[in-house]
Structure formats: structure tokens, C-alpha cells
Amino acid sequence: MPAKILVVEDHPDSREILIFQLQQIGYEVIEAATGEEGIEKALAESPHLIIMDLMLPGIDGIEATARVKKNPQTAQIPVIALTAFAETYHKDKALKAGVAEYLTKPTSPQILAEVIKRFL
Numbered sequence: 001m002p003a004k005i006l007v008v009e010d011h012p013d014s015r016e017i018l019i020f021q022l023q024q025i026g027y028e029v030i031e032a033a034t035g036e037e038g039i040e041k042a043l044a045e046s047p048h049l050i051i052m053d054l055m056l057p058g059i060d061g062i063e064a065t066a067r068v069k070k071n072p073q074t075a076q077i078p079v080i081a082l083t084a085f086a087e088t089y090h091k092d093k094a095l096k097a098g099v100a101e102y103l104t105k106p107t108s109p110q111i112l113a114e115v116i117k118r119f120l
Contacts, residue, residue: 002028003027003028003048003120004027004045004047004049005022005030005048005049005050005051005116006030006032006041006042006045006049006050007022007029007030007031007050007051008032008034008035008037008038008041008050008061009032009033009082010033010034010056010057011053012033014105015031018082019031021112022116025113025116027116030045030047033057034058034059035059036058036059038056038068039064039068039074042074043071046073046074048077049078049116049119050065050068050078052082052099053081053082054083054085054094055084061083061094062090062093062094063097065079065081065097068098078100080099080101080103080115081094081101081102081103082104082105082112083103083104083105084104101115101118101119
């Protein structure tokens with residue numbers, strides 16, 4: 001049974017490319033376009049890992065991660081931030097919210113695959 005990864009990304013093209021890359025590696029992928037939807041899918045689908053964009057409509061990725069980490073049902077799920085924000089300020093906030101790894105876009109498929117393997 002393949003590991004299940006939840007991709008939370010609001011940009012449709014970025015989401016589709018990421019989903020394609022993950023499926024090619026052999027993962028089952030669930031998708032969400034907003035922070036709220038990401039939280040709901042994390043609760044409903046119990047993914048093995050979450051890849052979270054930080055700039056999302058409504059609840060941003062930092063708040064969505066914090067909520068996932070505060071809920072006992074989802075707290076154990078590793079969250080990898082994949083974002084265009086390269087500033088230390090955003091990285092620090094994301095790590096405090098509970099992100100396990102912080103990657104900036106663009107990230108090579110090889111690096112992403114290696115990081116995912118570390119947490120599964």
C-alpha cells in the first residue's frame with residue numbers, strides 16, 4: 001500500500017506538477033487548494049505526510065500547520081513546507097508552527113523525494 005501524501009497548494013499548475021511528480025514516485029496523493037480544505041482533508045484522510053504551501057487563501061499554511069499540529073488526531077503527521085518564501089522570518093514562523101522541513105520553490109524532484117523519504 002503506497003504512502004498517502006496530502007498536497008495543499010492553491011496554484012493549480014503548481015499543484016498538478018507536484019501531484020504528477022509524487023504519483024510517478026508511487027505515492028497516493030490527495031489535494032487541497034486552501035488551508036481550510038487542507039485541515040479538513042488531513043482529518044478525513046489521515047495522510048502519512050503533508051506538503052504545505054504557505055501563501056494560501058483564507059487560512060495561510062503556517063496557521064493551517066499549527067492547527068494540524070494542535071489536533072491530537074493529526075499532530076503526528078509530518079508537514080513539509082514548500083513555498084516561494086525564502087526569508088528567514090517565514091522559515092522561523094513555519095518551524096514554530098510545527099513544520100518538519102522547509103523547502104523553497106523551485107525544489108528539484110530529487111531533493112523533494114529525499115526529504116519525503118526521511119519522514120515516511
